[in-house]
Amino acid sequence: MNALIAVIIGAAVVYLAYTRYARRIDRNVIQSDPRRATPAVLYMDGVDFMPTNRNILFGYHFKSIAAAGPIVGAIVAASLWGWLPAFIWLVVGVSFMGWASDYSAIVLSVRNDGNSLSAVAHRLISPRTRTILFLFIFFYLLLIAGAFVGIMAQTLDAQPRTHLGMILLVLMGLLLGQMLYRWRVGLLPATIVAVGITFLAILAGPLTEGFFQGFNGFFNSLTGGAPIVTYFDPTLAGFKGAEAEIMPSLLFWAVAISVFCYAGSVLPIWRMAQPVVYVGFWITATAMLLGLAGASLGTLIKPEVAAFQIPAFKGWNPQLGPAGVMPLWPMLFVTIACGAISGWHSLFGSVGTARQIESESDMLPIGAGAMFAEFLLGLLALLAVTVGAKGGSPVATFASGLGGFISVFGLRGEYAESLAFAAFIVIVLVVTQLIFRIMRVTLTEWLGELVPPLRNQHVASFISVVLAILLVMTGTWIYLWQLFGGANQLMAALSLLLVTIWLASQGKNWAFAGVPTLFMYFTTVGSILVTAYNLYYNVYVPNAAAGRAVPAIGSALMIIVALLLVAAALLIGVDGARAFLKYSRRTGRAAEAAPARG
Amino acid sequence: MASLAALKDFLYGLTGYEFARHALETRRELETLFIAATLGDLVGVPVMPPIFSLRLLPYVVPEIAKWKREMARNKELWEREELDLHGI
Numbered sequence: 001m002n003a004l005i006a007v008i009i010g011a012a013v014v015y016l017a018y019t020r021y022a023r024r025i026d027r028n029v030i031q032s033d034p035r036r037a038t039p040a041v042l043y044m045d046g047v048d049f050m051p052t053n054r055n056i057l058f059g060y061h062f063k064s065i066a067a068a069g070p071i072v073g074a075i076v077a078a079s080l081w082g083w084l085p086a087f088i089w090l091v092v093g094v095s096f097m098g099w100a101s102d103y104s105a106i107v108l109s110v111r112n113d114g115n116s117l118s119a120v121a122h123r124l125i126s127p128r129t130r131t132i133l134f135l136f137i138f139f140y141l142l143l144i145a146g147a148f149v150g151i152m153a154q155t156l157d158a159q160p161r162t163h164l165g166m167i168l169l170v171l172m173g174l175l176l177g178q179m180l181y182r183w184r185v186g187l188l189p190a191t192i193v194a195v196g197i198t199f200l201a202i203l204a205g206p207l208t209e210g211f212f213q214g215f216n217g218f219f220n221s222l223t224g225g226a227p228i229v230t231y232f233d234p235t236l237a238g239f240k241g242a243e244a245e246i247m248p249s250l251l252f253w254a255v256a257i258s259v260f261c262y263a264g265s266v267l268p269i270w271r272m273a274q275p276v277v278y279v280g281f282w283i284t285a286t287a288m289l290l291g292l293a294g295a296s297l298g299t300l301i302k303p304e305v306a307a308f309q310i311p312a313f314k315g316w317n318p319q320l321g322p323a324g325v326m327p328l329w330p331m332l333f334v335t336i337a338c339g340a341i342s343g344w345h346s347l348f349g350s351v352g353t354a355r356q357i358e359s360e361s362d363m364l365p366i367g368a369g370a371m372f373a374e375f376l377l378g379l380l381a382l383l384a385v386t387v388g389a390k391g392g393s394p395v396a397t398f399a400s401g402l403g404g405f406i407s408v409f410g411l412r413g414e415y416a417e418s419l420a421f422a423a424f425i426v427i428v429l430v431v432t433q434l435i436f437r438i439m440r441v442t443l444t445e446w447l448g449e450l451v452p453p454l455r456n457q458h459v460a461s462f463i464s465v466v467l468a469i470l471l472v473m474t475g476t477w478i479y480l481w482q483l484f485g486g487a488n489q490l491m492a493a494l495s496l497l498l499v500t501i502w503l504a505s506q507g508k509n510w511a512f513a514g515v516p517t518l519f520m521y522f523t524t525v526g527s528i529l530v531t532a533y534n535l536y537y538n539v540y541v542p543n544a545a546a547g548r549a550v551p552a553i554g555s556a557l558m559i560i561v562a563l564l565l566v567a568a569a570l571l572i573g574v575d576g577a578r579a580f581l582k583y584s585r586r587t588g589r590a591a592e593a594a595p596a597r598g
Numbered sequence: 599m600a601s602l603a604a605l606k607d608f609l610y611g612l613t614g615y616e617f618a619r620h621a622l623e624t625r626r627e628l629e630t631l632f633i634a635a636t637l638g639d640l641v642g643v644p645v646m647p648p649i650f651s652l653r654l655l656p657y658v659v660p661e662i663a664k665w666k667r668e669m670a671r672n673k674e675l676w677e678r679e680e681l682d683l684h685g686i
Contacts, residue, residue, distance in 0.1 A: 045664045047622045055604045059611020180617065187614050270620060278613070285612075 003306035003383045003405075004299035007292070010091065010379045014372045017095035022103065022368045025512050029503070030107055032360040039114030040356050049114060051358035054365060061353045062370040063281065065102070065345045068428045069338025070378030072151065073485065075385045075394040076478060077335045080320070083386040084312040085332055090382065093333070093340025094375040097516040101492050103367035104499040104513050105346035109354035110363060112502075117350045117495055124501050124583075126575045132568045133494075134446050137347075139561045140487040141439045145464070146471030147480035148432045149261075153254035153472065155395050155425055157247070160212035165202035165422045166429065169283070170260060172198045173276030181270045194275070195282040202283065202422040206414045216249035223248050231551040234321020234538040235478050241321040241538070246473065254472050257432065258465045264433030265440050265461040273433055280430040287402065287423030292380050294405030295387075305404035308386050320478075323537035330526040334485030339378020341520065343491025345371065350495075384420075399424060439464040471558065473550045476539055479531055483562055486528040490569050493520035497576045505583040525569050532562040626668070633658055633665050 026032050043049040052060075077086040105117060112120050121129040156162060176194040179185040227245030234241040264273045298306035320326045338344070349367060357363055380402075385394060388401030402424075403417030411419070440460040448455045454463070471480055496517040503510035539555035636654045638645035 043667060045626075045668060047619070047626045048668075053607055055607035056611035056615055059608040059613075060615050061611075063612050063616075187617065191613075270624075274616065274620060278616070281612070 001308055001312070002299050002303070003295040003308075003387060006087065006379065006383055007296050010376065013091050013095055014375060017099065018368060018372060021095065022099050022364060025100070026103075026364040029509050029512060030104075030363075032107075032363055034359045034361040036360055038110050038357045038360060039354070040358060043114065049355045052356040054358065054362040057353060057356055057358075057362065058366050058369060060356075061349065061366050062373050064348055064352060065338070065342070065370055066374045066377055067338070067431045068148065068424075069342060069344070069488075070336075070374055071381040071398070071424065071427065072147075072481060073336040074339060074378050074382040075398045076481060077332055078310060078382055078385045079394045079397075080314065080318050080326060080335065081328055081332055082311045082314040083308065083382060085328055086336055086382050087379075089332055089336055090339050090375060090378050093336070094372060097492075097496075097520065098339075098341040098375065099368035099371045100512055100516055101341050101343075101496055102345045102349055102371040103364060105349045105495050106354045106357065106363050106367040108499050108502055109350040110357055110360065114355045115350075117347060117498060120350075120502070121494075121498055124498060124505065125572070125579045129572055129575060132572055134442065135564065135568050136487060136491060136494075138439065138442045138446060139565060140484060140491065141435050141442065142464070142467055142471070143480055143484040143487060143558075143561065145261075145432060145435045145439060145468040147477045147484055148428050148435070149254055149257050149468050150472040150477035150480065151395065152257050152425055152428050152432070153250050154393070154477075155421070156253040156257075157216065157250040158393070158396070159421055160216060161205035161209040161418050162202075162421045162425055163205075163212040163215070164208045165198065165205050165418075166425060168201035169198050169279055169426060169429070170276060173279050174272060176275035176279060177271050180275070191278075191282070194279050198279055198283060199286075202419055203415050205418040205422070216252075219249040219252045220247050229473055229548070229550050231473075231548055232539070232542040232546070233476060234324055234534075235476060240319065254469060257429070258469060260429070261433045261436040262461050262465055265436040265464070266457050269437075273437060276433065277430045280426040283419075284423045284427045287406065287419050288377060288380060290409060291384060291402045291405040291420070292376065294408035295380060295383050298405055298408045302404075302408050305401075305408060306387055309388065310386055320534065321538035323541075324534045325530060326534075327530065330523040331482060331530060333520075333523045334482055334489050334527040336378065337485045337488045339375050339381070341489065341492050341516070343488045343493070343495055346492060346495035395421075395424060436461060436464050436468075467557075470550070470554050473554055476535075476551075476555070479535055479539070479558065482527065482531045483558060483565075486524045486531065486562075487565055489520055490524040490528075490565065493517055493524055493569075494572055494576075496520065497572070497580075501576065501579050501583055504580055504587060507587040521569070521573060525566055528562050528565050528569075532559050532566075535559050535562070629661055630665065630668070633661060 038051070040049050040051040044051065074086055074090070077089075108117070108120060109115060115123075118130045118133045121133065156166065172194040176190055179190040179193070180187065227247055228251055229246040231244055231246070232241060233244035236242040236244055264276070267273070295306060317325060317327045333340075353366060357366070381398065384401035384405065385398045386401065387404060388397035388399070399417055399420040402420035403413060406416040406419060407413050440457060443460045443464060444455050444457075453459050493516075496513045499513040500510045500517050503513060535555045535558050540552055540559065543551040543555065634643075635645045636651050636658050639648055639651060
């Protein structure tokens with residue numbers, strides 16, 4: 001097996017799933033009709049409801065759903081179980097569940113006057129489903145914020161060559177916003193300046209490595225080389241677990257990232273968040289496109305960069321820490337989220353994209369097409385970590401692999417790797433600043449009435465940042481990631497459940513959404529319980545026994561969040577099952593009564 | 599040629615479209631403010647003396663239908679905060 005074969009298999013599966021399965025569902029079950037007016041046409045307001053060309057909307061939707069999820073998930077899964085289970089889940093997940101989830105969320109909204117998932121849930125299931133969705137979203141965001149800040153802080157601390165690029169990314173984002181919205185510079189020249197300078201800074205990273213190493217050294221010397229927090233990390237020493245330390249330099253980077261995200265949360269969107277996302281998009285897109293092309297060509301031109309380095313299968317239940325369990329089912333299916341199926345896509349698709357659909361015939365190419373394109377991103381991440389020869393952290397292995405693919409085009413290894421590291425950090429960084437922004441709003445919306453100070457954006461942002469840093473200090477971002485994956489996939493299950501109930505209420509065949517609903521529901525609830533177990537025995541117990549307050553409190557917080565998620569899922573499951581039975585019986589009776597009337 | 603045009607549209611969707619949308623959203627916010635200032639006294643908020651409101655009314659009338667729909671629609675929090683910028 002090599003990268004080219006994997007790309008060919010992936011592309012073939014995508015083609016077959018789209019043409020043989022997705023199209024058939026669109027034609028026979030949903031019966032999309034280009035003559036039926038969509039909400040974008042019916043309620044056109046020039047902003048939210050706006051009929052948009054399908055190609056533009058495809059690009060917009062793809063960019064909105066493709067981010068760090070498929071990359072981080074594939075890296076972790078390949079490290080834990082080997083590349084083959086991750087590859088199979090990516091392929092099977094996207095072919096039978098991922099596209100169905102994204103596409104059907106858009107269909108549901110288009111056929112329900114452009115209403116969002118929660119509004120439809122309120123009507124079809126029960127009013128409390130909407131409240132539970134709030135809870136989901138807040139904890140989902142908290143978990144991913146903790147996981148992402150932790151990953152980025154560790155990567156920045158360990159890779160001084162990435163610092164210059166990241167600093168310039170932020171500065172160029174600010175400059176781009178100023179150029180576009182204040183100085184009225186055209187998008188093309190502003191892009192050339194901002195993206196060009198950021199690229200140069202990233203490529204110059206290896207030249208400034210020594211300087212930033214000294215920078216980290218300075219912070220560590222403040223405590224005389226002593227760590228700030230010591231904790232037991234079950235993910236170290238080949239997943240056997242070992243003592244780990246949080247050094248002042250790592251805390252500095254965690255705080256620096258938080259300050260950046262805080263600014264992204266409270267400043268006007270045009271000033272920072274939007275332009276930084278835009279500059280970051282070009283960096284990541286360039287690295288990913290070069291990587292995908294390099295993965296395909298590398299087999300022919302430079303075989304050593306495309307040969308698989310890690311085992312295909314590492315075991316059904318790899319040992320993670322002294323007392324941990326990591327069974328392939330259910331954990332693999334939440335570790336890899338976005339490349340196979342993601343609840344976030346449904347949430348976004350039902351409000352952002354569905355209201356811009358010009359014709360019902362566009363729903364499939366946009367909803368399913370963008371999901372299949374994101375699968376390719378997940379596949380590239382998996383290939384990169386599979387061919388990455390460098391040991392160490394999974395992120396370093398990924399950067400080594402992606403750098404190898406990029407080096408096929410003649411860029412020297414260290415510079416290609418620098419670009420790969422930057423692409424990874426950028427894609428995580430730009431998403432994290434938005435997460436804090438949304439967390440701030442969710443917190444205000446959720447608790448603002450009860451606790452009036454939370455209506456202040458600075459208070460809400462500060463609390464969000466502090467909570468995320470507390471989770472980072474537990475040091476176990478893999479568990480955070482898996483809890484996030486559980487919440488994310490549970491949201492996908494909820495979206496599919498809604499679609500199933502809606503299809504039942506319409507008397508349509510609901511199997512294409514109903515079967516994935518059952519699988520994702522039980523898988524995600526199981527995975528959250530397994531993660532809570534791991535957190536208790538692998539993180540809470542050893543750290544509490546050693547009297548380490550910070551990781552013990554952080555892990556206890558994560559366990560509480562996990563149990564809340566399970567409780568919310570059970571409530572939604574019970575309400576959903578009741579609603580499904582109600583609508584199924586009603587349509588069944590209607591079907592029986594119809595011949596008699598005729 | 600059709601493929602080139604499709605590619606161009608796709609790239610626009612990936613890059614410039616979000617700025618265009620943000621500009622439209624900003625304009626709508628200003629229009630909402632303008633309508634509130636102009637028609638405020640009709641709903642009991644005397645923002646501006648009626649004589650000026652009457653003079654501005656012709657500019658407001660074409661926007662009233664859209665404004666009414668926008669105001670009446672139940673909005674979720676994740677459509678108010680620019681979630682469309684990037685996914686996760």
